[in-house]
Amino acid sequence: MKFSEYPYERPDYGQYEKDFNSGLKELTTATSNEGAIQAVHHLNDLRKRVDTMLNLALIRHSVDTKDAFYTAEDDYWNEYGPYFESLDAKFYQALLASKYRTALEEVFPETLFLIAEGRVALFKESAIPLMQKENQLTSEYANLVASAQIDYEGKTYTLSQLRPFTQSQDRTVRKAAADKVTAFFVENEAEFDRIYDEMVKTRTTLAHELGFKDYVEYAYVNMNRWGYDRKMVETYRQNILTDVVPVVEKSYGRQQERLGLTELKAYDLPLIYPNGNATPKGTPVELVAAAQKMYHELSPETGEFFDYMVEHDLLDLLSKSGKQSGGYCTFLSDYKSPFIFANFNGTSGDVDVLTHEAGHAFQCYQSQWIEEPELIFPNNEAAEIHSMSMEFITWPYMEHFFKDETMKYKFAHLFGALSFLPYGVLVDHFQQAIYENPQWTPKERKDCWRKLEKQYNPFKDYGDSPDLDRGIYWFRQGHIFEAPFYYIDYTLAQVCAFQFWKKFIVDQDPKAWEDYLRICKVGGSQTFLEILTTGNLVSPFEDGALQDTIQAIDKFLGEITEEQLR
The missing domain is CATH 3.30.2010 (Zincin-like)
Known part of the structure; x- marks a missing residue:
């Protein structure tokens, strides 16, 4: 079948709950290894079906947020998603408590049991309203960003469609496009502030409800960060400041010379070459x-x-x-x-x-x-x-x-991959600071962003944009709103890549x-x-791992002449 032919059917939660509880009973009352194993297989089949319907709804809503049917389905999953998760929590509890756990661990991946341990710690029935609230706020953010209809040069663009103008060879066009993007976030600033303020409070309450010190502690369990902790991440971020930021600054100095500018402004950063960035050739x-x-x-x-x-x-x-x-x-x-x-x-x-x-x-x-x-x-x-x-x-x-x-x-x-590293850890550092200080006002959050931005991205000159200079750039970083703490992962992976x-x-x-x-x-x-x-990869947390890769990249970039880039 083509994707368009994949049938979608909203699961009947009541019927699903009955089927799921029947499967759970098979697991909890199993009288043999084989019986317990078969019960887990059956429960996995049920869970795969729901996961498929959830993702079909997610895809079709994200492709067209104007589609009333899938907008309604998105609302349904925002409301009922936590209930389905509550059944998964029961599955995890039964899995961990099974008297045939040793046999189950020989058949099913170890990570299933690690996830189960984390999910049991992350779920209570009393937390469902908070999860529903978080889901709804996430949709509000996504829909607000998707609603952007920006008038520029007689045409209307989405934020994504405006991006090519931010890489224009014409500096006035770059600045104008960047200003248009910033203006959208300024115009909706109060709404972005409201959504995020409610998110921070909701997530903090959720963490406390589940017995965590703060949402940072909750997030590390939620992100399945096995084998490393907050302190190790803080050390890693410091290594980025020490080993990567100076190399990135040097490369931006080379870019400024290449562009023939006396000052490299933030809106100049996307244009790497004066004759335009490389573009794909073809439809x-x-x-x-x-x-x-x-x-x-x-x-x-x-x-x-x-x-x-x-x-x-x-x-x-x-x-x-x-x-x-x-x-x-x-x-x-x-x-x-x-x-x-x-x-x-x-x-x-x-x-x-x-x-x-x-x-x-x-x-x-x-x-x-x-x-x-x-x-x-x-x-x-x-x-x-x-x-x-x-x-x-x-x-x-x-x-x-x-x-x-x-x-x-x-x-x-x-x-670009190299210069992303400081930004990636900036986003993580910012979120840790936010959730360690959930009482902060919107202004204090913006002040924090700008302070950290000056450390990790000192090359970002917002002299022509007072709004960005007061710290609103992070509004456009969807992960901060929609997938908290999912960002430093990119940098850890980048070092491995x-x-x-x-x-x-x-x-x-x-x-x-x-x-x-x-x-x-x-x-x-x-x-x-x-x-x-x-x-056969070296862990980013090992001494010297970061330095070796960064030095190799610095050498490679340095050996490419400006003549080769014309």
Whole structure:
């Protein structure tokens, strides 16, 4: 079937609850190892069905927020999602308490039991109203951002559609487009402040209700951060300040010279080259065809995967009115189908989507043997290794997309990944500060953002934008609102992806593909640190791991001459 033919049916919660409780009874009253194992298989089948319907509704609503039917379904899942989660909590409790647990642990992945332990700690029936409130606030934020209709030069644009103008070679256009984006957030500032203030209070109350000191402590359990803690993350952030920020500052100094500017303003940062950034050559249809050719050339596994995505219409790539912003990959368990959502806008980001989100999709396509819906993807910090590494693994094929601008793309891509690291840990540091101080006013939150921004992103000069200078840039960072604390994961993964970059591009290690394929196949059946071992990668928390990768990148970028970038 094509994706459009995948049937959606809202689950009847009452009937599902009866079926689920019947399955739970099979597990709790089992009289043999085999009986307990079969009961877990049955419960997994039920959970996969609900997970499939949830994701179908999520996809179709995000593709068109104006569709009344799926808007209603989004409201349904916001309300009933916590009830389904409450049944999962009962499953986790029964799983952990089973007298056949030893036999179950021999059949089902260890991480299922680790998740179960965390989820039991994270759930109480009394917390359901708070979870519902959080879901509703998240939808309010997403819909507010999606509502942007920005008039510019006689036409109307979404935030995503306006992005190419922020990379214009004409400085006045760059500034005007950047000002238009900022103006949208200023015009809606009170609403963004209200939504986030309610989010912080709701999440803090939720954490206290479940017995946690603060929401930070709750979030570490919620994010399944096994094997590392808040203190280790703080040390890692300091390493970014020490080892990465100076290299990024130096590279931006080179960019300022290249652009011929006396001052590099924040709105100049997206333009890396005076004659324009590298852009993909071809229509969206041609880009997808080029991606299909690339994945066939890369490996039999990736060729088969991408054919499946194209044949089943599992890519929604074009930006349009009413479509939510951003990009994501999700998985439809009953159909063993990944799905890629994106907003093409004519920039190099279109190609990044075809590599980054395809990295996620390829991983879960390889992990479809896993029956637990929560284990198809690994934890976030590990999941991003697959996507970010795929961006580099496909470097040898970038001429398919960029033709004579390939070197420009590679330089900008590698530097962009490097310069992201300080921003990524800034977002994490900001959130930790916010949830350690939930009583802060909106102004205090903005002051905190700007103070941290000056540490991690000292090269951001907002001299022409007093609104950004008072700290509202973070309004546009959806993760802060929609997926709290899911951000430093990108940076941890990026450090690991840089190791794959070195293996594939610098060292041309013949075993590199085997390492990558292995970590794709294990999905979420291993922890972050175990996945690193499987892929022969060095942990970002080990001494020297950061310095080695950053020095290699600094050397590579430094050896590319300005003549090569013209």
